Amino acid sequence: MSVKTFNVSFPKELADQIDKKAKQQFGSRSDFLRTAAIKYLRDEEKIEQFKKLMAEAKEFAKDISYKSEKEVADEITVERRKREPWRQNIAKFKNRT
Secondary structure, three states, rough: OOOOOOHHHHHHHHHHHHHHHHHHHHHOOHHHHHHHHHHHHHHHHHHHHHHHHHHHHHHHHHOOOOOOOHHHHHHHHHHHHHHHHHHHHHHHHHOOO
């Protein structure tokens, strides 16, 4: 793996916080900053994936006849109530005693 070195300037307070955390958990300032950069890039990638997923969902939703979130929630409730065999099982269990 090739390495590229560069200098970065931080306000003293931030540099002190970085040094403290690096000493506690990472061993070196470089390890801390490397880990922070990787985390940031991964988080950005996840955000982009989420945005893409939401755009796909919005496109898919155009073909659905629901007008609001409440209508969707109401339909889910109706469907769940149709499929609640657990209520019958509880009733059977209670009747055994």
